[in-house]
Amino acid sequence: MSNATMWWVLSGVLVALELVTGTFYLLMLSLGAVAAALTAMAGYGLTSQLVVAAVVGGLGAVLLGQWRKRQAATPQEAQDQHLDLGATVMVEAWDAQGTTRVLHRGAAWSAELAPGQSAAPGAHRIQAIAGNRLVLEKI
Template sequence: MNDTTVWWLVTGVLVAAELMTGTFYLLMLAIGAVAAALAAHLGAGLTPQLVSAAVVGGLAVVLWRLKSLRREAQVPTELHLDIGETVQVSSWDAQGTAQVKHRGAHWTAICPTSPTPAPGPHRIRAIEGSRLVLEKI
């Protein structure tokens, strides 16, 4: 089996794995495998094939991550339906975080407005990643 066939098989395996997981990162690595297959078609040795797979695949992953971070930063907070909802905080830990239950799931919560937050009802002011930013009611 020649190098070109191996790279096309690697591409197929990466695409199939991406379809099973639903992440785009494996698809970006498959693009790197396509670059290596094209390098093999052009008669390049194994080292240029590996370098082209690593550079193109790695660059695609980095660019995809930057694009997704930019997209996350552009989501207006007004679209979060949880902002303004009330949660009950039973206790705060030494790091200033609490575990609260909201909509049937456990969330990590922070309260930046108070240096020593107190237990009790709090309002969700914002959502930062997977953390709720709370304010005391």
Template sequence: MADSTLWWLLAGALVALELLTGTFYLLMLALGAAAGALVAHAGAAHTAQIVVAALVGLGAVLGWTWLKRRRPGDPSVRAQRSVNLDVGELVQVDAWQTDGTAQVKYRGAVWTAVLPAGATPEPGTHRVTELVGSRLLVEKV
């Protein structure tokens, strides 16, 4: 069996394994295996095939990791209205305490409201943006 055939089989196996596991990094390694196959088609030695496959696979994995870290993270699941029906509701804050919390009446009970980091505490109407444990994360309307 030709070297290139082995590289193509490895690339196909990595793609199939990626479909079973759902990790995107196996696709990057499959790119490395495909690069090894192309080098094998060109008639390069075994060492050159392995080096090219390793460099392309590693480069693809590092590139994908770098791109992923530059992207802003997905919003918290706790901040999605489809998961938590409290998100988007309005509450009235009469006064903020010195620790940055406020007691608000919401849904017939007293809740603790908190502000996001850096926000200035002001009394008035606030919108619930997220439920963090038993606390309402709110923002001024």
């Protein structure tokens, strides 16, 4: 099997793994493998292929990381994206771990107490969303 074929196979495997994991970093490494395959098809040696794969894949991953940092949401942008933030819910009772179940938008949600808050029943405001759990603060 030629070097170019090996690079194309590696690129396909990296794309498949990227589809399973959902990160774009493996896609950048796959682009490096594609660049190395094109280098192999151009007739360059294995050392040149490895350097091209490392430079293209590494540079792509670094640029993707920097782009993602710039895309980080500010608190106001998070508010705009999560319309549930600031909504009011009623808490009947808290359990010993500081969690409860509340009704919000017609569904039962798991909720936890925000840091520094006391566990008391009554009206609470949604301060944040941690995964699939609401973080509540007492009103």
